[in-house]
Amino acid sequence: MIAATLRVATPLIFGTLGEVFSERAGILNLGIEGTMLIGAFVGFATAYSTGSLWLGVAAACLVGIIAGLLMAVMTVYLGVNQHVSGLGITLFCTGLAYYAFRVIFGTPANPPQIQPFGQVEILSGITVLGPMLRQYPLTYYAIVLVPLVWWVLYRTNFGLKIRAVGENPEAADAAGINVYRIRAYALMIAGGFMGIGGAFLTLSTLGFFTFDIIAGRGWVCIALVIFANWNPVRVLWGSFIFGGVSALQLRLQLTGIKLPYELFLALPYLVTIIALTIANRNAAYPAALLKPYRRE
Amino acid sequence: MSKLRLEKAPAPAWVRPIIPLLAILVTFIITLVFIVWVKANPLHTYYYFLIAPFTSTVTLIELLVKATPLFLTGAAVAFAFRAGYYNIGAEGQLTAGAIIGAWLGVALEGSSAWVALPAMIVGGFLGGVAWALIPALLRVKLKVDEVVTTLLMNSVIVFLVSYLLNGPWRDPISMWPQSPDIAESAKFITLLPRSRLHFGFILGIITILVIWFIISRTAFGLKMRAAGSSAEAARFAGVDVEKTILFTALASGGIAGLAGVGEVAGIHFHLIQGLSSNLGYTGIIVATLGSLNPFGVGIAALFIGLIDTGSLTVSRALGVPVYLGQVVQAALLLVTLGMFLLANYRLKREG
Numbered sequence: 001m002i003a004a005t006l007r008v009a010t011p012l013i014f015g016t017l018g019e020v021f022s023e024r025a026g027i028l029n030l031g032i033e034g035t036m037l038i039g040a041f042v043g044f045a046t047a048y049s050t051g052s053l054w055l056g057v058a059a060a061c062l063v064g065i066i067a068g069l070l071m072a073v074m075t076v077y078l079g080v081n082q083h084v085s086g087l088g089i090t091l092f093c094t095g096l097a098y099y100a101f102r103v104i105f106g107t108p109a110n111p112p113q114i115q116p117f118g119q120v121e122i123l124s125g126i127t128v129l130g131p132m133l134r135q136y137p138l139t140y141y142a143i144v145l146v147p148l149v150w151w152v153l154y155r156t157n158f159g160l161k162i163r164a165v166g167e168n169p170e171a172a173d174a175a176g177i178n179v180y181r182i183r184a185y186a187l188m189i190a191g192g193f194m195g196i197g198g199a200f201l202t203l204s205t206l207g208f209f210t211f212d213i214i215a216g217r218g219w220v221c222i223a224l225v226i227f228a229n230w231n232p233v234r235v236l237w238g239s240f241i242f243g244g245v246s247a248l249q250l251r252l253q254l255t256g257i258k259l260p261y262e263l264f265l266a267l268p269y270l271v272t273i274i275a276l277t278i279a280n281r282n283a284a285y286p287a288a289l290l291k292p293y294r295r296e
Numbered sequence: 297m298s299k300l301r302l303e304k305a306p307a308p309a310w311v312r313p314i315i316p317l318l319a320i321l322v323t324f325i326i327t328l329v330f331i332v333w334v335k336a337n338p339l340h341t342y343y344y345f346l347i348a349p350f351t352s353t354v355t356l357i358e359l360l361v362k363a364t365p366l367f368l369t370g371a372a373v374a375f376a377f378r379a380g381y382y383n384i385g386a387e388g389q390l391t392a393g394a395i396i397g398a399w400l401g402v403a404l405e406g407s408s409a410w411v412a413l414p415a416m417i418v419g420g421f422l423g424g425v426a427w428a429l430i431p432a433l434l435r436v437k438l439k440v441d442e443v444v445t446t447l448l449m450n451s452v453i454v455f456l457v458s459y460l461l462n463g464p465w466r467d468p469i470s471m472w473p474q475s476p477d478i479a480e481s482a483k484f485i486t487l488l489p490r491s492r493l494h495f496g497f498i499l500g501i502i503t504i505l506v507i508w509f510i511i512s513r514t515a516f517g518l519k520m521r522a523a524g525s526s527a528e529a530a531r532f533a534g535v536d537v538e539k540t541i542l543f544t545a546l547a548s549g550g551i552a553g554l555a556g557v558g559e560v561a562g563i564h565f566h567l568i569q570g571l572s573s574n575l576g577y578t579g580i581i582v583a584t585l586g587s588l589n590p591f592g593v594g595i596a597a598l599f600i601g602l603i604d605t606g607s608l609t610v611s612r613a614l615g616v617p618v619y620l621g622q623v624v625q626a627a628l629l630l631v632t633l634g635m636f637l638l639a640n641y642r643l644k645r646e647g
């Protein structure tokens with residue numbers, strides 16, 4: 001159960017932390033779903049052709065950064081509507097990943113496979129924590145990333161700048177911060193995380209690429225950011241809760257108990273809508289979210 | 297050091313209508329990369345993409361078939377966006393209309409087409425309205441941002457469809473998860489013999505005319521445009537902004553629902569998983585490309601229908617993967633967005 005929970009949570013942690021970066025800087029990045037998908041594909045294709053899983057992770061990160069840069073050109077430099085740009089990026093990345101898959105692999109009867117990451121045991125002496133400590137390497141990195149992102153956002157000058165451009169870009173500009181550049185950096189970091197989150201699915205859990213591999217996980221991340229109140233530490237708990245519910249649902253299906261498992265799957269979305277409604281008055285929305293910044 | 301920056305400077309009025317054309321040109325230049333990648337001849341590719349579909353009746357009709365749901369989802373999105381309501385939920389609202397269509401289509405077994413057809417249309421519309429209701433109410437009553445809620449509702453309905461198809465509605469005869477076929481009388485009539493072009497096409501055109509009339513010829517249209525350009529100013533002028541947005545949001549959902557009924561009653565005749573296949577999201581492309589103008593939406597839907605048909609032609613003739621169409625459409629959306637913006641601003645050297 002715990003192992004399954006962590007496995008489901010890993011791509012969500014990467015994706016949601018990325019989205020936190022982006023939204024903290026004032027950009028709602030609906031490109032997440034497509035960025036995760038193209039990360040999953042590029043990670044897989046790179047690992048397939050080079051035989052190196054870590055090169056796959058690096059390539060997924062890189063393609064995510066490029067997607068983030070594209071989002072930055074649209075929403076930061078041009079200042080175009082964020083929702084429509086984000087969906088445009090998702091549609092573009094999705095189309096591109098499908099196209100590239102067909103170009104490279106054709107229409108194989110069986111999907112091409114790679115040998116995915118094995119699970120690694122750390123602190124193998126402690127038996128109680130045994131199953132918890134047998135995880136994919138990227139899962140450990142995801143968990144380590146949470147305090148790291150918190151530290152960057154709240155304890156570094158760079159993090160302060162990100163929060164400043166997301167809260168009050170005019171004041172940040174007056175204080176000498178290059179609003180455009182900081183927002184672009186935040187989007188590129190966000191894209192890198194999203195790309196790795198997608199690649200976790202191809203490189204760790206599956207070992208192959210399918211067209212519906214992301215299956216709305218990006219939208220779950222959008223929900224989790226709000227649920228986590230834009231706080232990296234709460235992202236971890238949110239992802240665990242979601243992972244736990246999914247793992248429980250799978251377990252219940254296996255036991256043959258007749259339950260509309262779709263209800264469980266829809267639950268995180270419904271809970272987010274309810275949470276949005278209840279918390280709307282005191283939700284810590286970055287004040288400049290959705291607002292393009294332009295120097296007058 | 298000199299820097300470039302954007303300065304507000306609206307382009308002359310004659311530029312606006314040609315922006316989509318320029319955007320199409322730029323998009324095709326960008327997509328050259330992907331065509332060269334598969335070592336296809338770009339001229340041949342663009343011929344099969346843009347011209348070949350017009351050379352045979354079969355592909356020409358298919359173009360109209362592909363455009364049919366896009367008239368409606370494009371109109372739904374454009375209508376809502378004009379009032380400043382960012383309905384990203386056409387995908388889910390379309391599916392809600394399809395669910396109602398699949399249900400009524402079976403329930404109306406034995407009734408005449410004169411009863412069944414209006415019932416299907418009204419039912420599909422109301423299905424879309426129902427799925428749009430929660431985000432719309434949350435927006436006007438509690439000021440909850442509609443973008444995230446409409447987006448999440450799209451995901452929720454996927455699970456509802458999955459539940460229906462694997463549970464109560466599963467057609468026992470079929471090996472695929474799908475609902476039973478709808479009654480003959482509930483099917484939309486075909487406009488041309490032996491084609492898939494159905495009554496939904498006419499429904500789409502009527503809808504476009506109706507929203508054009510509402511937006512530009514009625515007091516309500518004036519109110520919704522006012523609410524869209526500046527809610528504050530509209531409120532000051534005495535417009536009930538909340539009521540206007542609520543009505544627009546629900547109507548938008550209803551129009552998307554009509555697209556769903558069309559897909560069930562004219563194409564599939566039953567509910568399947570993934571029935572929409574991005575038609576709702578493509579509606580956002582259509583609305584943007586048509587610059588939120590109803591007639592622009594009509595032309596844009598036909599153009600996207602052309603790309604959908606053309607990508608199949610290219611794939612058959614040259615072996616270029618059919619997903620090139622999706623790449624072109626998304627690139628077109630991004631380029632159009634950028635170009636509309638640049639039309640209102642000008643690059644200025646600073647410093």
